[in-house]
Amino acid sequence: MAQAVGTAHLETSTGLDNRKLLMWLFLGSECLFFGSLIAAYLLYRDRSVTGPYPGDLFDIPFTSVSAFVLLMSSVSMVLALAAIQRGNVRGMQIWLFTTATLGLLFLSGQAFEFTEFNHEGLSLSTNLFGTTFFVLTGFHGAHVTIGVLILLSLFTVSLQGRIQQKDSLNIELAGLYWHFVDIVWIVIFTLVYLIQP
C-alpha cells in the first residue's frame, strides 16, 4: 500500500498503483457529474421568467478574489506534495494546513455570497437562475468541504508521525482531488460569472 517516491516498479499489470488509477477514473467520472450540472445551468441561462438575474447580483471583484484564493490553494497543495516527496514532513504539514485554510477561506466566501444573494431575493425556488446556480455551486462547495476534511484528516494523522516519505501517495491522491475541484471552479468562474447573458 505504501509507495516509494518516484514510483517504484509495482507488481501490477500496468506497473501503476491501484489507488492512483482509481482516483483518475473517479475524476474522469466526475467530469460527467459536473458536466451535467453545468449543462443544466447553461440550458436555463437566460430563461428565468422573473428576476433576480445574474447581472443584478454578481460581484465580480469579490468572486475573482475567491477564485484567486482557490487557485493559490492548488499551489500550496502541490508544494505540500513536493515537500513530502523530498522527505520534508514539516514542510508538508505547513503547506497542507495552508491549503485547508485557503479552502476554508474560499468556502466562507461562498457562504457570504450565498447569503448576500439570498438577502437580495434569490433562493433555490425563486427562478431558474436560483435553482441552477445554487445547485451547481452548492455541489462544488460540498466537494470543497469534503476536500478540506480530507486535508485536515491527513494533517492530523501526520501530526502523529504517520505520514512519511514512503506514504507520499496519500498526499498525491488528496492533491489530485483538490486540483480537480479547483479546475471545476475555473470552468464555473468563466461560464457562470464572466460570461453572462
Add this chain to the structure above:
Amino acid sequence: MATEWPQTRKSGLADALRGAREMADQHYGIWSWIATVDHKRIGIMYGVTAFIFFLTGGIEALLLRTQLIVPHAGILDADQYNRILTMHGTTMVFLVIMPLSATFFNLMIPLMIGARDVAFPRLNAFSYWVFLAGGIFLNVSFFTKNVFSGELGAPDCGWTCYSTLSSKAFSPGHGVDFWALGVQILGIASLASGFNFIVTILNMRAPGMTLFRMPLFVWMTLVTSFLLIFAMPVIAVALFELIFDRLFNANFFNPDKGGNPLLWQHMFWLFGHPEVYILILPAMGIVSEILPTFSRKPLFGYPFVVFSGIAIGFMSWGVWVHHMYTTGLGTVANSAFGISTILIGVPTGVKVLNWMATLWGGSLNLKAPMMFAVGFVAMFTIGGLSGVTHSVVPSDYQQQDTYYVVAHFHYVLFGGAIFALFAGFYYWVPKFTGKLLDDRLGQIHFWLMLIGFNLTFFPMHISGLLGMPRRISTYSEGQGWDFWNLLSTIGAFTIATSILVFIINFIYSLRRGEAAGHDPWDGRTLEWTIPSPPPHYNFEKIPVVHARDPFWHEKYTEDAEGRPIPVVAGAANGHEGEAHEDPGGHGIHMPSPSYFPLIAALGFPIMATGLIYDYALVAVGAAVLFVGIYGWALEPATEGEEA
C-alpha cells in the same frame, strides 16, 4: 492510510475490535459473511439477493398479467396497477439484471484473470451492502400506506418516471421520493463496482495475460464498467434535480418558472441508453464463453467481438434521443439520431455473426448452459430486429408507447440478458457449489421458459401494432387485443412454472448433485484449473499465461488438420513447472475482513429516510457514513491490501 491502530487509543476498544475481526476471519458463521471481503462470497450474496428480487419482480409481473388476462378483470385497480408496474420495471432493471451481472463479475473476474481477489475488496463489499440497502429501501415503500386496505405506497410513475408526472403536484405522497432516493442509493453501488473492476482488470492480470489474451467475458466486464462510471453520474444529477424539485421546490422541471420537463427525459436517457448496454454486454460476454466451450472451438473472430463490444460502448452515448422521437425535437435531431441508432446495430450484428460462426462446424454439446446460450442468440436477435424497426423514425411514431416497445425490450432483456444469465448460472455455479445441476431438469426449465417467454411476449408485437398502449391498467373488449393478452398471460404463468423447475433443480442439486470436479465442461479458461469450490485464495500459485484460452492450450494441442488432441498427461505442453497442484495455500495472505463497508453502507438509507420523514435522521445517517468511512480509512491493513 495508517498501518497500525494508534497506541494512544484505549486498549480495550482496540482489543475488542481485533477480536471481532479474528472471529470474522475464521470463514464460518454469519459474522464472517457480514464482514467478508472475499469476492466469491460477495458474489454469492449478490446472486442470492438478486434472485429473491427476481422472484419479487416476477410476482409483480404475474399480478400485472392476471389483471390484463381479460378486459376489465378487476384484480387490481388503476392505482395499484401503476405502482406494481413501476416496481416491476425498476426491480428487474436495478435489482435483478444489474446485480446478477455483478454476481458474475464478482465470482468470475478474479478467477478468469488469475488473481486472488479484486483490487479493492472492501469497496467490493461496500457495493453489495449498498445494493442491499437500496433494494430494501425501494421495496419498503410498498408499506408506507395502508397496505391492508390495498393502498400501496410504492412509486407509480413508471420506471422512467417522466416529468411533470413526477412533480409534487402530480405525484403527491412519498412514492416518487422513494423511487428517486432508492435509485440514487443503488447508483452508488454500481459506481463503486465499476471503478473496482476496471482497476482489477487493468492491474491484476496474471503474468502473460495481455489484454488480447483475456477471456471475452472479462473484456465485456471492462467495457460495462466504463459505461457504469460515466453513465451513473448523469442519472445521479437527474435524480438530485428531481429530489430538489420535490423536496426543496427547485425549478429544474417546473414549467411555471420556465423549466423544461424534457430536460428530465434527456438526462434520464443520456444515462438510460448506456444503461441498456450495461444490461446486455455482460450477458453477451457470458455467451461468448459458453458457445466456444460447448462447441469445442475457439470464439470465432475474437478481435472482432472485442472491438464490437468497445464500439457498442462508445456508440451507446450517441443514440439516446431515439427514446424521444415523439417529443417534438424536430427533423434534424430525429434524423441524426435515427442514423446513429441504425448504425449501432452493426457491431451487434457482427457479434451475432461471430457467435453463429463459432457454432458452425463445432462439436456441439447441448447441455443446459449451451441451450440457454443458443436461446439467447435467437431471442436477442429477434429483439434486436424489433429495435431496428424502432430506429426508423416514422415507424417509431407508430410504435412509441405501445406494447410493441414492451415486446422489444423484453426480447432483449429477458430473451437476451436473463437467458444468458441462466446460462451462466448452469455453467459457473457448479464451480462454487461443487455440484452440477441436473441436466434433464435444466432442459425442462429451458424449453418451458423458451415456450412461455415467446407465448408471453411475441403477441405483444401484434397487440402493440393494433394500438394497445403501454402502462394501461385495463382495456375494453372489441379492439382486437383480447386474444393476444390472454396468450401473454398464459405464457407468463408458463415462465413461472419453468422458474419453479429451476428452483427445485437448484435445491435438489445442492444436496444430491453430481460432483462437479475441477473441470466439468472441458473448459478453456483459468477458472477450470482450480478445485470446485475454490479455496479462499483461489490459486495455489498464480498461473503464467501463454495464450488465449490458456487452459485449453494446456490440455490440447492440434493435429495436422487443426483438430484438438489431448496432451499426454504430465507433458505439460511445453510449460514445465507450472502444474496446478494445491497443497493448501500456506503462507498466502488474503485481505482481512472488515465491518466498515457495511457500516458505511447503512448511512445511505438512513439519510434517505431522513430526507422523506425527518431531517434529524439525515444527520444521523451522515454520522454513520462518516464513522464507516473513517473506520475504513484508518483500519489496519493486511500487507498488500488496497482500499
Add this chain to the structure above:
Amino acid sequence: MTLAEYRGRGGAEVPREDQHVAEAAHVEKHPGPLEYAQIGSILALITGVEVAIYYLGLAHTLLVVGLMVLSATKFSMVVLWFMHLKFDHRLFSTMFILGFILALSVFTVALATVGGKLV
C-alpha cells in the same frame, strides 16, 4: 512465479506496459517548488487578465472566445503540471480525457438538441 520474476526472465511475449525505465528520466525533469510557484503566478496573472477583459466591454463573441481560451489555459496548466499528467503514465491521461471529452461532446449535443445556448 511473481510478475517481477516473469518479467525478469525476459518474457519476450509480454509487452512492457509500465514505464519504469522512462520514470528514471522523469525524476530529473520533475518540477520543483520554484516551478510550481512560477506556474501559480502565471495562473494568478491569467485570472487578472480574465477579469480585466470582462470589464473592457468587448463584443460578446470576442469576450467569450477570449475567456474560453484563457480559462482553458489555466485548466490545462493545473492538469498538466499540478496534477502531473504531463509526466505520468499515459493511461492516467487516457482515463481523464475519456471522461472529459465524453462530457463535453454529450452535453454539447444535448444542449444543441434542446435549443440551449452554450454561450
